[in-house]
Amino acid sequence: MNAGVRVFAEYHRDFEDVCDVVVVGSGPGGAVVAYELARAGKDVVLVEEGPPFTPEDFELDGALSMARTMREGGLRTTRGTIMATMQANALGGGSLVNSAICVRAPEFTLDGWCDEFGLEASTRADLDPHYQAIEDFLGIAPTPDDVQGPRNLLFREACDALGYSSEPIARNVRGCVGSGECFNGCRARAKQSTDVSYVPAAIEAGARVYTSLQVQNVLASGSRVWGVTGRVVRPFTEELGHRFRIQAKVVVLAAGCMATPVLLQRSGVANGSGQVGENLQFHPGVAAMGVFPRETQPQFGATQGYQSLEFVRDGYKLETLWAPPGVFAVRLPGLGFDLKRSLSMIPHAAIWDAIATCNRSKGRVRARRWGMDPSLRWRLDPKDLTILVEGLWRLVELFFAAGATRVLPGVHGLPEEFRSLDEARRIRSREFRETDFTLAGNHVFSTTRMHGDGRFGVVDEFGRCHETDNLYIADTGVLPRSPSVNPMLTLMALARRTGRQIAARV
Amino acid sequence: MLGWIVVVALAGLGFRRFSLGYPARPVGASTLGAREIHTVRIAGRTIYPEGGAIAASADRAGLALHADRFVGAQTGKNRILMRLLLVAIEHATLVFPAPGPRGWRRFTALEPDQRLAYLDAWRHSELPARRLVFVSLRAILTMGYFANPEVLRSLGLAPREIPRVVTEADLLWPAVGEHPQSIRFTRGDLTPPGDARAPLGPTGTIHPDYR
Ligand SMILES: Cc1cc2nc3c(=O)[nH]c(=O)nc-3n(C[C@H](O)[C@H](O)[C@H](O)COP(=O)(O)OP(=O)(O)OC[C@H]3O[C@@H](n4cnc5c(N)ncnc54)[C@H](O)[C@@H]3O)c2cc1C
Ligand code: SF4
Numbered sequence: 234m235n236a237g238v239r240v241f242a243e244y245h246r247d248f249e250d251v252c253d254v255v256v257v258g259s260g261p262g263g264a265v266v267a268y269e270l271a272r273a274g275k276d277v278v279l280v281e282e283g284p285p286f287t288p289e290d291f292e293l294d295g296a297l298s299m300a301r302t303m304r305e306g307g308l309r310t311t312r313g314t315i316m317a318t319m320q321a322n323a324l325g326g327g328s329l330v331n332s333a334i335c336v337r338a339p340e341f342t343l344d345g346w347c348d349e350f351g352l353e354a355s356t357r358a359d360l361d362p363h364y365q366a367i368e369d370f371l372g373i374a375p376t377p378d379d380v381q382g383p384r385n386l387l388f389r390e391a392c393d394a395l396g397y398s399s400e401p402i403a404r405n406v407r408g409c410v411g412s413g414e415c416f417n418g419c420r421a422r423a424k425q426s427t428d429v430s431y432v433p434a435a436i437e438a439g440a441r442v443y444t445s446l447q448v449q450n451v452l453a454s455g456s457r458v459w460g461v462t463g464r465v466v467r468p469f470t471e472e473l474g475h476r477f478r479i480q481a482k483v484v485v486l487a488a489g490c491m492a493t494p495v496l497l498q499r500s501g502v503a504n505g506s507g508q509v510g511e512n513l514q515f516h517p518g519v520a521a522m523g524v525f526p527r528e529t530q531p532q533f534g535a536t537q538g539y540q541s542l543e544f545v546r547d548g549y550k551l552e553t554l555w556a557p558p559g560v561f562a563v564r565l566p567g568l569g570f571d572l573k574r575s576l577s578m579i580p581h582a583a584i585w586d587a588i589a590t591c592n593r594s595k596g597r598v599r600a601r602r603w604g605m606d607p608s609l610r611w612r613l614d615p616k617d618l619t620i621l622v623e624g625l626w627r628l629v630e631l632f633f634a635a636g637a638t639r640v641l642p643g644v645h646g647l648p649e650e651f652r653s654l655d656e657a658r659r660i661r662s663r664e665f666r667e668t669d670f671t672l673a674g675n676h677v678f679s680t681t682r683m684h685g686d687g688r689f690g691v692v693d694e695f696g697r698c699h700e701t702d703n704l705y706i707a708d709t710g711v712l713p714r715s716p717s718v719n720p721m722l723t724l725m726a727l728a729r730r731t732g733r734q735i736a737a738r739v
Numbered sequence: 740m741l742g743w744i745v746v747v748a749l750a751g752l753g754f755r756r757f758s759l760g761y762p763a764r765p766v767g768a769s770t771l772g773a774r775e776i777h778t779v780r781i782a783g784r785t786i787y788p789e790g791g792a793i794a795a796s797a798d799r800a801g802l803a804l805h806a807d808r809f810v811g812a813q814t815g816k817n818r819i820l821m822r823l824l825l826v827a828i829e830h831a832t833l834v835f836p837a838p839g840p841r842g843w844r845r846f847t848a849l850e851p852d853q854r855l856a857y858l859d860a861w862r863h864s865e866l867p868a869r870r871l872v873f874v875s876l877r878a879i880l881t882m883g884y885f886a887n888p889e890v891l892r893s894l895g896l897a898p899r900e901i902p903r904v905v906t907e908a909d910l911l912w913p914a915v916g917e918h919p920q921s922i923r924f925t926r927g928d929l930t931p932p933g934d935a936r937a938p939l940g941p942t943g944t945i946h947p948d949y950r
Contacts, residue, residue, distance in 0.1 A: 237911030242918040285912040293898050293946065296805075296882035300812035308817050315871065324912075380938045410901060411938045421936065422904040429908040436911065444912075468915050471814050532896050533939050558896055559885030563878040568859055570791040572877075576884075577792035580895050606816075645870065668867035671874065 237436060238285050238324065241445040244465045247476045252278040252441070253739050255461055255481040257448045257496070260326020261721045262707040262728045263487030264427035264435065265367070269732025271438035275739055278479055279440055280461070282447045282488075283323035284468040285428055291418035295557025298417040301469050302330050304491075304606070311596060311611040316517060316672040318609070320489050324444050325428030327489070327675075331721065332415045332537040333404035333424050334552075335373045337364050338716035338723045339545060350713040351685025352694045363726035370434075371405035371425040373722070380411035382534015384583035387525065388553045389539050391635035397543040402552070404535065405430070413555040415536035446477060447605060451484055451500040451704070458484045458502060458704045471604075483703045483739055485696075487728070490677040490710040491598055491607045497681070497691075498600040503698040508691050512682050513596035513611055514715055515674030519625045520554055520564065520586035522641045523632030524578045531555060531582055545717050548590040548617075549624040551631070555584060564643035564671050566650070575641065575649075585631065587624025588676065590715040591617040598680050613667045621672075622665055629657045645669040676720050681710035696731035707731045760848075767804050770811035775822060778829045779806045779880070781847040785854045786880050795890050797880065805883030824875055828861075835860060835869075888949040897950075899943035904930045 256267045259281040267279040283302075284290075292298035299307030304320045311318060323329045340357040347355055367373070378386070381401070392399035405425040412421060422429060436442060448463040460481050465474035486493045494510035497503050532555065541551040554561075558576075561584055565575040596611025613621075625642060632640045633654040640651045642660070646669050651657040684690020687699030692711050698704040707728040709720050716723045764773040771779070783797025790796070797803075810821050829846045836842035837849050837857035846854060861873035884890055891897040905928045913921045 237919065240912055240919065241916065242913075284915045285908075287909065287912070287914050288903065290915045293948065294882075294886040296809045296879075296886065297812055300809065306813040306817050308813070308820075315867075407932075408904070408934070408936045410936050412899070412901060414898070420901045422906050422908070423936075429906055433907045433911060469812070528895075530895065530941055532898075533941070557882075557885065558891075558894075559882035562881045562885060563874060568786055568862060568877075569788050569855055572786060573788075573791040573793045577894070666867075668870075 238432070238442045238444055241284060241465065241468055244445070244475050249478045249480070250278060250441075251480045252276045253481060254278075254483045254485060254735060255280060255479045256485040256487055256707075257461060258326060258487035258489060258492070258708060259324050259427060259432055259442070260321070260487060260489060260708065261328050261427055261725050262709070263326070263485065264431035265725050265728040266485050266487060266705075266707045266732040266735070267440050268431045268435040268438065269729055270736050271435045271440040273733075273736035275736060277435065277440040278481070279432070279435060279442045280446050280448055280479065281324050281442070281444045282466060283321065283444065285324035285444055286329065286418055288418070288420045288422060291420055293414070293417060295417065295560045298557070299560070302418065309609070311609045313596060313610045313612040314667045314672070316515065316611065316613075316674050318515065318673070318677060319675050320491055320677075323428070324432065324442075325426040328426035328721065329418055329428060330416055331675075333406050334537055334719040335368065335371070335403050335405050335722040336718040338718060339542075341546065342715075342717040346713050350683065350690065352683065352713070353685065355694050360723070360726045363729045364722060366729060367722060367725045371430055372407045373403050373405050375401040375403050376409075376535045376538040377401070380409050380535050381538045382411055382413070382531070383529045384531045384555070385534050385538030385553045387529065387583050387635045388585060388631065391631035392541050392543070394634040395630065397541050399539055399541045399543075402535070402538055402540050409535060411534045413532045413534055413536050416556050416560070447473070448488070448496060449499065449605065451486070451496055451502050452478075453500060453502045453701070456701055458701055460484065483705065483735055485705045485707055485731070485735070487707040489708050490680050491609070492605065493706055493708055493710050494598045494680045495600040495605055495607050503691060503701045503704055505700050506688055506691065508682065508689065510598040510680050512679040513598055513609070514594065514678045515591060515611065516588040516676035516715060517591055517594075517613065517621060517672045517674040518586045518588040519621050519628075519644075519670055519672070520561065520584055521625060521628045521632065521643060522565065522582050522584050523635070523637035524582050524639045524641070525635070525637050526581070528580050529583050531579060531584070542718070544624075544627065547623070548620045549587050550718055551585065551587050551624065551627060553583065554586045565641060566643070583632075585628050587621065587628055589617060589620045589624055590717055591620070592714050593617050613672070618665060618667055621670065622660060626657070626660045629660065630654060633657075643671060676709070678709050678712040678720065679714055681706045682713045683711045684713065695734040696727065697734070705731055705735060765803065768807040770818070771807045771822070771825075774829070775825045776803050776807065777847055778825045779803045781854065782828060782858070782876060783880050785851070785858055786877060787884055793890060793893055795884075795887060795893070797884070800884050800887035800890055802880050802883040805886055806879050809879060809882065821879070824872060827872055828876055832857065891949055892945070895941060898946040899939045900946050901939070902936070904934075904936075906930065
């Protein structure tokens with residue numbers, strides 16, 4: 234058998250395995266836990282449904298890339314308020330396709346978590362050593378100017394002009410060449426996604442990694458779990474093959490905020506509180522395009538290189554953004570020659586976005602009768618909508634401050650483009666409906682949230698299920714609510730702590 | 740008797756509307772049927788006509804075959820939804836007729852300016868669900884448009900070549916679908932850590948697939 238990562242071509246029959254700890258999911262949560270446990274000398278099996286990708290496997294065509302790397306082909310949406318949301322299906326999970334943004338959650342946010350959710354050891358001071366360790370391991374550092382590219386630097390100019398704070402985004406990259414292709418996967422192998430960082434380190438420390446295995450059930454008796462079962466799945470299809478069973482002293486679910494509740498609900502485990510799958514939260518985002526007199530060469534530069542945390546306490550964060558043109562062009566106005574005119578402005582454009590905390594907007598995840606895809610329901614609260622509108626307004630303000638000659642807001646009911654800030658003021662006076670926006674939310678939280686009291690949450694602050702002694706969760710589902718900023722680094726810090734806690738107990 | 744005549748007449752009309760007069764499925768298509776490909780092609784010509792600010796048209800950019808590949812790359816449920824979307828666009832003229840004479844004809848049978856007006860009505864509709872259908876259709880076509888090398892080159896957006904870096908991960912697994920025996924790298928191939936790499940820029944060599 235391959236000593237590295239076991240892949241689809243190697244499964245020829247049903248099989249069983251036994252280990253100390255089985256970790257389900259190799260995204261930022263699962264990979265960190267697996268590494269910590271393997272390093273502590275535990276016998277670890279890391280199970281991942283998606284395949285591992287080589288740079289040659291990355292599609293440069295955004296549509297086909299999405300269909301290969303994302304669950305439900307990248308077309309997953311919520312019901313209630315319709316919003317697109319993407320979860321990866323690959324070794325490395327979301328870290329393979331994300332923009333590598335690594336930000337510590339602000340102190341006030343973590344204090345809020347502790348106060349509201351009965352947590353005692355999750356202040357910024359408690360998490361700082363874990364944040365630091367992850368940052369050191371992954372080489373996380375602010376994006377240097379030489380890979381910012383004009384569209385990121387224009388954002389800095391805009392913030393300076395308006396007196397808003399701004400900073401280069403800290404990212405988990407080594408040797409980024411500014412290809413702006415993070416969404417498709419990093420051909421330069423610069424992004425330190427967990428497949429190329431924590432997973433190899435876990436293997437080096439003795440972990441076994443099985444890919445193309447879909448875990449379908451957690452095996453439980455009484456208040457303990459004893460393993461997982463599932464089927465082999467052919468990459469890029471839903472075709473199920475051989476069966477497997479892995480027995481373990483401890484099970485860690487890190488299948489992501491959408492998939493972990495589905496597994497628990499299907500297995501009838503850890504849900505005496507009825508909280509599994511509840512409290513679903515997102516960071517919905519709005520984006521606008523500014524057009525500048527000079528060329529911005531927008532495809533060059535870090536995918537997301539600059540941010541402003543000026544308004545984080547007001548509930549939103551501003552960032553630069555780039556994505557495959559075919560993906561973001563969905564928001565551009567027009568049809569026929571008008572659409573072509575909009576698209577022809579892209580070489581002079583920058584795209585910036587606002588992501589909002591939206592703590593009032595909640596939803597839920599439910600297992601479907603068939604298959605593993607979740608049924609998602611979520612509704613944007615009207616007060617949170619006003620925060621998104623405020624975020625949009627700030628983006629427009631920033632664009633004009635940086636010298637944009639027109640801004641395309643991409644919102645139904647607004648003009649297709651603004652030629653001046655004065656024209657754009659109507660954003661603030663107009664009443665909007667949630668359906669006026671093309672929303673997307675790729676940061677998801679809280680469906681198995683941590684809480685000091687087992688009646689109101691699924692896990693304690695170390696990730697251990699209140700009801701099931703040897704079952705842990707280590708994905709963004711455990712965040713009690715939004716971390717106010719991009720979640721990956723906070724999840725990794727929590728996962729490191731969870732891994733160490735398990736190592737001390739097994 | 741009269742009832743039967745009406746039923747047979749309606750069935751005939753339905754058959755004609757839904758099945759007749761479509762060109763054969765183009766060579767290379769494997770997922771969408773002839774009718775669906777035709778709908779994509781005509782929608783493509785309406786949304787991305789020949790000429791204008793970007794020269795390439797939908798036909799030249801190969802949107803129909805790209806849509807076929809995109810739908811083919813999706814899992815079961817999405818394939819059904821996308822095909823339903825195409826049926827909706829083609830036949831919703833019965834519910835939302837296009838302006839002008841015989842606006843209830845199927846979308847692909849309308850006159851070019853009727854098609855434009857018909858799609859524009861979807862785009863500006865006050866019904867969010869109708870707007871969503873339009874946005875989804877345009878998304879499928881736009882993703883195809885931006886997959887085309889000529890379009891990307893004309894906007895200076897063609898991907899650049901990036902030198903292959905070999906890391907530990909490249910020793911651990913093969914390309915998707917392959918057996919580990921096909922891993923072609925050894926420790927000796929590893930790129931030394933800290934090897935300086937120049938940021939990409941407009942003077943970089945265009946990726947071979949986009950030249
Ligand atoms: C396009 C995009 C850009 C983003 N950009 C950023 C960013 O720059 N910074 C940031 O902080 N956050 C970003 N995010 C969010 C971030 O990537 C996620 O919050 C993070 O990946 C969540 O980690 P996780 O471990 O909880 O879950 P995931 O990363 O989703 O990992 C879960 C893993 O479990 C696997 N799995 C699921 N079900 C099963 C099963 N039944 N059996 C076996 N395996 C299973 C999945 O395939 C997946 O690999 C982005 C997300 C997306 C989609
Ligand atoms: S911008 Fe390009 S080179 Fe840099 S991390 Fe993202 S994909 Fe890799």
